Amino acid sequence: MQDITSAANIFLVPLVLKVIGAIVIWVVGGWLIGLLVKLLASGLNASKVEPTLARYVEGGVSVLLRLLIIIAILGVLGIETTSFAALLAAVGIAIGAAWGGLLANFAAGVFLILLRPFKVGDMITAAGVTGDVREIGLFVTAVDTADNIHVYLGNNAIFSGTIQNYTTNPHRRVDLTAQIAHSANPAEVMMKLQEAIAKIPNVLPNPAPAVEVLQFTQWGPVIAVRPYCHNNDYWQVYFDTNKVIVAVTGQYAVPEQRVAMRNYSA
Numbered sequence: 001m002q003d004i005t006s007a008a009n010i011f012l013v014p015l016v017l018k019v020i021g022a023i024v025i026w027v028v029g030g031w032l033i034g035l036l037v038k039l040l041a042s043g044l045n046a047s048k049v050e051p052t053l054a055r056y057v058e059g060g061v062s063v064l065l066r067l068l069i070i071i072a073i074l075g076v077l078g079i080e081t082t083s084f085a086a087l088l089a090a091v092g093i094a095i096g097a098a099w100g101g102l103l104a105n106f107a108a109g110v111f112l113i114l115l116r117p118f119k120v121g122d123m124i125t126a127a128g129v130t131g132d133v134r135e136i137g138l139f140v141t142a143v144d145t146a147d148n149i150h151v152y153l154g155n156n157a158i159f160s161g162t163i164q165n166y167t168t169n170p171h172r173r174v175d176l177t178a179q180i181a182h183s184a185n186p187a188e189v190m191m192k193l194q195e196a197i198a199k200i201p202n203v204l205p206n207p208a209p210a211v212e213v214l215q216f217t218q219w220g221p222v223i224a225v226r227p228y229c230h231n232n233d234y235w236q237v238y239f240d241t242n243k244v245i246v247a248v249t250g251q252y253a254v255p256e257q258r259v260a261m262r263n264y265s266a
Contacts, residue, residue, distance in 0.1 A: 022073045029069040037062050056110065056138070105139040108159035112136060117163045123231055125164040127157040146235075171204055171228045174238050177214060178223040178245045184252035186213055186221050193225060196244045202233035203241075223249075 037058050044054040113136065118124050122133050124143070131145035140152040166172060180189055190211045197209045207228050214224035225245060229237040 104156040108155035122167040180252040182220040204228045
């Protein structure tokens with residue numbers, strides 16, 4: 001019994017104390033981490049930081065503090081933390097090599113949040129897709145296209161290519177053309193088009209719609225028709241302008257186009 005008691009005092013009691021200490025560190029440390037993350041979230045919210053960036057920061061801080069607690073617990077248990085740190089580095093290298101594409105998307109997502117070429121709600125063209133941005137995630141950005149398809153784009157594909165943002169500027173130009181016959185008077189056609197386009201709903205008076213001769217073809221002059229509108233009204237103005245072109249230039253069109261325009265109007 002004396003030998004058992006002595007062995008327990010030498011080995012078991014210190015081990016139990018270490019385990020209790022590790023549990024205390026984990027519980028108290030977890031509570032402190034939760035408190036710190038909440039305080040950080042409140043500070044970021046008060047500073048009006050982009051919500052996605054705030055989630056990045058909160059998640060990164062939480063993971064880093066958890067790792068520090070695990071290292072502290074290993075130290076309390078008597079495990080050599082230097083080898084553990086080396087193991088973490090090796091695991092990090094292995095993960096980095098295996099998940100190179102995912103890490104590239106993650107890095108691109110961070111830069112998208114920091115540089116802010118677009119935000120949630122903007123209409124963009126990126127990686128060959130045009131639509132409204134619904135979410136900027138850690139690895140992908142969600143976009144709703146005009147035909148209501150939910151598309152996920154890799155952040156690296158977006159950041160490494162050209163990004164067109166249609167929402168940043170206050171207005172957008174609609175580019176259309178009207179082919180008229182050689183026998184038509186371009187000045188008369190342009191005047192009528194200018195008057196009719198000005199009456200289209202949501203066409204901006206400033207900048208004023210541009211109606212000019214664009215080029216000459218074997219069939220006659222080509223008129224450039226370019227009204228301006230807000231991005232939200234683009235397609236409504238686009239289609240209404242096409243209707244105006246049909247109504248105004250129908251009698252001045254080349255014979256083949258005149259038949260097509262009559263069929264369209266019918």
